[in-house]
Amino acid sequence: MLGILPEAQIWLQERVEGRLLRDLLALGGEIAPFEATGRALAQLHRIPTVALGMPELPAWSIEDEIAVLTDALDRAARVRPDLAAALHELSADLGARACALAPGRVTGIHRDFYPDQVIVGPARTWLLDLDLFSLGDVTIDIANFVAHLREFGLRRWGEAKALAGQEEAFLAGYAAIAPLPEPM
Numbered sequence: 001m002l003g004i005l006p007e008a009q010i011w012l013q014e015r016v017e018g019r020l021l022r023d024l025l026a027l028g029g030e031i032a033p034f035e036a037t038g039r040a041l042a043q044l045h046r047i048p049t050v051a052l053g054m055p056e057l058p059a060w061s062i063e064d065e066i067a068v069l070t071d072a073l074d075r076a077a078r079v080r081p082d083l084a085a086a087l088h089e090l091s092a093d094l095g096a097r098a099c100a101l102a103p104g105r106v107t108g109i110h111r112d113f114y115p116d117q118v119i120v121g122p123a124r125t126w127l128l129d130l131d132l133f134s135l136g137d138v139t140i141d142i143a144n145f146v147a148h149l150r151e152f153g154l155r156r157w158g159e160a161k162a163l164a165g166q167e168e169a170f171l172a173g174y175a176a177i178a179p180l181p182e183p184m
Contacts, residue, residue: 009131018121025115025152027162031169033120038173040125041113041145045138045178049108060111060134066095104139104181113141114148139181145170 002012024033049057073091077084110117111132119126146167153162161167174180 016119016121016124016126018119018124018126020116021118021120022115024120025149025156025163025166027157029163029166031165033125034166034169035173035176036120036125037115037118037145038170038175039177040118040127040173041110041141042174042177044110044127045105045107045141047108049135057108057133057135060109060132060136060140062098062101062137062140065140066098069094069098101139102182104137104142105178106135106137109134109136109138109141111136111140113145115145115152137181138178142171142174142181 002014004011019033021033021037024030070091073087077087080087110127110130111134112129113127117128119128149163149167149170150160154160156162171180
């Protein structure tokens with residue numbers, strides 16, 4: 001760390017060598033960086049918040065995630081009234097499914113974890129943009145990452161499981177350090 005500017009809420013860090021994980025999203029692409037990313041996230045989830053000097057983290061729950069999703073789908077329904085009924089039905093269905101998930105371990109979570117938040121170097125993996133770091137269910141970070149992979153596959157190649165190899169590597173990397181929540 002080079003320094004902190006508390007008035008601007010900025011932490012200055014040295015430049016690191018590596019590639020953004022998002023640049024490695026490819027059909028049949030490398031899987032090792034995704035496994036390393038899973039391990040790095042599991043390690044983040046294992047750090048006691050007291051060790052970070054942050055014993056009083058803000059809380060973030062599955063219900064908070066549902067509220068964000070509901071708001072986004074409500075906004076989409078206003079922009080696309082022709083899809084409003086389907087979007088409201090989707091919102092209700094996703095909310096019910098999220099509430100039905102078995103609770104995962106509660107610890108410090110990234111809260112905005114997806115491939116743009118990771119730099120993979122030759123010997124180390126860096127997790128970026130921890131400004132939303134909160135106390136919450138590890139399922140939020142894991143599911144958010146998987147959802148981004150699936151959304152990218154759907155948008156880019158028309159197939160949600162297009163990046164299944166990278167997804168499986170990420171989950172295997174995580175499971176090598178910490179148990180995955182159920183069901184995953």
